[in-house]
Amino acid sequence: xxxxxxxxxxxxxxxxxxxxxxxxxxxxxxxxxxxxxxxxxxxxxxxxxxxxxxxxxxxxxxxxxxxxxxxxxxxxxxxxxxxxxxxxxxxxxxxxxxxxxxxxxxxxxxxxxxxxxxxxxxxxxxxxxxxxxxxxxxxxxxxxxxxxxxxxxxxxxxxxxxxxxxxxxxxxxxxxxxxxxxxxxxxxxxxxxxxxxxxxxxxxxxxxxxxxxxxxxxxxxxxxxxxxxxxxxxxxxxxxxxxxxxxxxxxxxxxxxxxxxxxxxxxxxxxxxxxxxxxxxxxxxxxxxxxxxxxxxxxxxxxxxxxx
Amino acid sequence: xxxxxxxxxxxxxxxxxxxxxxxxxxxxxxxxxxxxxxxxxxxxxxxxxxxxxxxxxxxxxxxxxxxxxxxxxxxxxxxxxxxxxxxxxxxxxxxxxxxxxxxxxxxxxxxxxxxxxxxxxxxxxxxxxxxxxxxxxxxxxxxxxxxxxxxxxxxxxxxxxxxxxxxxxxxxxxxxxxxxxxxxxxxxxxxxxxxxxxxxxxxxxxxxxxxxxxxxxxxxxxxxxxxxxxxxxxxxxxxxxxxxxxxxxxxxxxxxxxxxxxxxxxxxxxxxxxxxxxxxxxxxxxxxxxxxxxxxxxxxxxxxxxxxxxxxxxxxxxxxxxxxxxxxxxxxxxxxxxxxxxxxxxxxxxxxxxxxxxxxxxxxxxxxxxxxxxxxxxxxxxxxxxxxxxxxxxxxxxxxxxxxxxxxxxxxxxxxxxxxxxxxxxxxxxxxxxxxxxxxxxxxxxxxxxxxxxxxxxxxxxxxxxxxxxxxxxxxxxxxxxxxxxxxxx
Numbered sequence: 001x002x003x004x005x006x007x008x009x010x011x012x013x014x015x016x017x018x019x020x021x022x023x024x025x026x027x028x029x030x031x032x033x034x035x036x037x038x039x040x041x042x043x044x045x046x047x048x049x050x051x052x053x054x055x056x057x058x059x060x061x062x063x064x065x066x067x068x069x070x071x072x073x074x075x076x077x078x079x080x081x082x083x084x085x086x087x088x089x090x091x092x093x094x095x096x097x098x099x100x101x102x103x104x105x106x107x108x109x110x111x112x113x114x115x116x117x118x119x120x121x122x123x124x125x126x127x128x129x130x131x132x133x134x135x136x137x138x139x140x141x142x143x144x145x146x147x148x149x150x151x152x153x154x155x156x157x158x159x160x161x162x163x164x165x166x167x168x169x170x171x172x173x174x175x176x177x178x179x180x181x182x183x184x185x186x187x188x189x190x191x192x193x194x195x196x197x198x199x200x201x202x203x204x205x206x207x208x209x210x211x212x213x214x215x216x217x218x219x220x221x222x223x224x225x226x227x228x229x230x231x232x233x234x235x236x237x238x239x240x241x242x243x244x245x246x247x248x249x250x251x252x253x254x255x256x257x258x259x260x261x262x263x264x265x266x267x268x269x270x271x272x273x274x275x276x277x278x279x280x281x282x283x284x285x286x287x288x289x290x291x292x293x294x295x296x297x298x299x300x301x302x303x304x305x306x307x308x
Numbered sequence: 309x310x311x312x313x314x315x316x317x318x319x320x321x322x323x324x325x326x327x328x329x330x331x332x333x334x335x336x337x338x339x340x341x342x343x344x345x346x347x348x349x350x351x352x353x354x355x356x357x358x359x360x361x362x363x364x365x366x367x368x369x370x371x372x373x374x375x376x377x378x379x380x381x382x383x384x385x386x387x388x389x390x391x392x393x394x395x396x397x398x399x400x401x402x403x404x405x406x407x408x409x410x411x412x413x414x415x416x417x418x419x420x421x422x423x424x425x426x427x428x429x430x431x432x433x434x435x436x437x438x439x440x441x442x443x444x445x446x447x448x449x450x451x452x453x454x455x456x457x458x459x460x461x462x463x464x465x466x467x468x469x470x471x472x473x474x475x476x477x478x479x480x481x482x483x484x485x486x487x488x489x490x491x492x493x494x495x496x497x498x499x500x501x502x503x504x505x506x507x508x509x510x511x512x513x514x515x516x517x518x519x520x521x522x523x524x525x526x527x528x529x530x531x532x533x534x535x536x537x538x539x540x541x542x543x544x545x546x547x548x549x550x551x552x553x554x555x556x557x558x559x560x561x562x563x564x565x566x567x568x569x570x571x572x573x574x575x576x577x578x579x580x581x582x583x584x585x586x587x588x589x590x591x592x593x594x595x596x597x598x599x600x601x602x603x604x605x606x607x608x609x610x611x612x613x614x615x616x617x618x619x620x621x622x623x624x625x626x627x628x629x630x631x632x633x634x635x636x637x638x639x640x641x642x643x644x645x646x647x648x649x650x651x652x653x654x655x656x657x658x659x660x661x662x663x664x665x666x667x668x669x670x671x672x673x674x675x676x677x678x679x680x681x682x683x684x685x686x687x688x689x690x691x692x693x694x695x696x697x698x699x700x701x702x703x704x705x706x707x708x709x710x711x712x713x714x715x716x717x718x719x720x721x722x723x724x725x726x727x728x729x730x731x732x733x734x735x736x737x738x739x740x741x742x743x744x745x746x747x748x749x750x751x752x753x754x755x756x757x758x759x760x761x762x763x764x765x766x767x768x769x770x771x772x773x774x775x776x777x778x779x780x781x782x783x784x785x786x787x788x789x790x791x792x793x794x795x796x797x798x
Contacts, residue, residue, distance in 0.1 A: 175431050178417045185410030192372070192408060193422045194396060251459075252412040 007246035011261040025275040036154035042267040047215035049263040052238035054208040060112030064120035066235035071127040072216025077136025077226035095209035102205025127228035134227035146221035167256035184252020323484045330377030338364040351516040353530030358753040361539040371395030399483035401474040411459035423478045442476035484515040522792040598761030599751040606770035607751040631709040635721035649689040678707040699730035
């Protein structure tokens with residue numbers, strides 16, 4: 001338990017440091033409205049990061065999450081808005097498609113990185129077919145939900161916490177989650193204990209698909225429109241978020257709270273750099289530098305943990 | 309604890325029985341005509357040298373392998389179900405040397421993984437209770453918390469958890485527990501607890517198949533001992549019919565006629581010491597040093613240590629001190645997409661290059677000359693390496709190392725899956741090269757190869773258990789040193 005907490009300490013600290021820096025630069029951010037603005041766009045990023053976490057949990061990596069979220073956003077802004085029944089059916093099929101992909105990867109022993117790279121073009125192509133130019137509209141209930149004014153603490157802070165808690169219960173507390181993590185920890189042991197690894201991998205991918213769909217829907221609720229390329233950068237953001245939040249690429253070591261905090265930190269890093277009045281040309285590079293810095297600090301932590 | 313009384317009519321039925329079971333992987337017969345049975349209340353000790361078929365036998369019993377011939381019958385077997393399902397229903401559990409826990413999960417969660425139909429409500433409490441009970445039962449006084457992450461435990465603690473889970477009362481009760489070298493990472497006191505538990509477990513009607521290299525432990529727990537050799541069961545009698553030396557005698561191969569080689573060796577002058585490692589391993593100029601012992605007792609690690617200690621970390625030099633011949637060809641030997649030529653010249657590229665450019669003329673000349681010397685059977689050196697047979701691929705790897713001017717050659721069981729003819733040729737070549745002043749460090753799991761050596765270090769549990777020179781290098785001495793002969797004193 002203590003090792004687990006150590007793992008979570010670093011993402012929490014880096015978020016706190018960044019938040020402090022933002023408040024120092026821009027004291028007016030320290031308000032209901034300010035916090036909402038800061039973390040608004042973090043909700044879909046957090047959901048996409050959770051989706052990525054499901055894949056990393058079973059020792060794979062998903063390079064199509066950004067394209068998939070874009071596709072889901074396009075479906076939400078068109079079909080779900082116009083003909084809800086067809087729209088939701090498409091989203092459901094997309095989730096099943098993700099699960100089928102997981103089964104295929106396990107059955108044929110394919111490298112997930114290649115399959116998902118290929119799928120990113122498939123999702124991207126479908127998104128362009130559905131919405132060739134930016135547009136569409138958000139379903140009313142979704143828009144209302146995303147701008148809902150909660151008392152005291154803004155919704156942009158509450159929702160990520162709820163997401164993290166729900167996923168924590170699902171993955172860290174329930175036996176289903178334990179079995180899924182076991183697949184990442186020791187695939188052979190799971191097979192020997194008699195579990196169907198195909199079903200397990202399909203399950204993990206299906207969960208990833210579910211959270212990808214939720215990310216796309218939330219994104220449309222926030223932006224009230226969609227575009228085929230709206231979430232492409234989520235692929236790398238989500239991977240970075242999982243790792244920043246204490247996850248490991250192999251071994252099934254992941255943390256839902258960490259992943260969500262990682263996503264918040266990455267979103268905040270972008271705002272922080274704007275407050276610094278850094279030219280947008282340099283922002284991506286600076287964001288990368290922050291990421292490397294945090295990960296380097298974590299490496300020191302881990303090394304110490306090993307020697308201790 | 310199994311309660312055999314409640315199982316109608318099953319008391320005298322064996323938990324598992326093998327009837328002339330055969331298991332072959334391609335051309336390799338890992339198990340031949342194995343006939344045996346394990347009854348309730350028995351603790352069967354299983355001994356044998358490397359490749360004798362112990363693991364294959366264990367895997368046939370626990371259902372992971374289905375025999376290619378003959379039959380395996382589990383108690384309450386159902387024809388419609390697979391071998392592994394029957395084994396699971398019969399309550400057969402196994403603990404293998406490679407740890408089969410999930411290191412990212414906690415101790416209690418690892419129990420949940422093996423416990424199929426645990427009720428979903430409050431499963432954490434049930435799992436905690438079960439795993440604590442099992443640990444308390446097998447290892448009283450342990451200090452393992454059920455909430456600890458397995459990855460954070462020591463190797464010994466992980467082994468304890470795995471053993472405890474195997475003995476735990478799960479969806480089915482354990483009827484036969486297969487333990488493969490269970491004490492390898494436990495200290496003496498904990499090992500004693502385990503042996504005591506095995507005795508209790510068997511007295512209560514359970515059965516254990518105990519694979520170990522510690523003779524003391526075998527004699528302490530086993531009621532019956534099965535000896536395997538070359539995939540066959542050569543002896544199967546109550547434990548009291550054996551003595552330590554009669555077991556070693558039964559395990560040995562047919563004595564090979566290597567007398568000439570011995571004479572040859574004795575006459576060859578040896579030079580100064582060229583290698584001395586911390587663990588006591590040493591080699592002199594022109595000497596063939598063998599690393600023997602049961603597989604996985606630290607030989608490969610010792611070789612790797614020597615190789616890395618004598619190789620520069622960053623820069624390859626034109627005069628390397630040591631070269632490496634891989635045994636696991638596909639993992640660390642062959643470049644599968646490259647030609648024979650490029651595979652052979654890989655190690656020596658630096659030695660035979662000029663200003664960072666490969667000297668093609670010299671490369672072809674070198675490869676051509678080695679093709680003649682070592683007899684690689686191909687008509688075109690530009691054919692892909694995989695067009696060669698396994699033995700010829702291995703010759704290419706030998707040539708790759710020997711072509712270098714390095715005075716020390718490290719070999720990690722290089723003759724795996726190589727035919728006898730090739731082996732003889734390679735032995736001769738090694739003797740010739742040694743006569744020219746090269747030193748060889750040779751890890752081998754085959755006794756014939758170890759007998760080719762001038763000096764042999766026998767490894768046991770990561771340490772050197774014996775150093776044999778000249779006449780002392782006999783199969784019997786090697787076996788004696790590989791198996792713990794003293795009472796479990798260490």
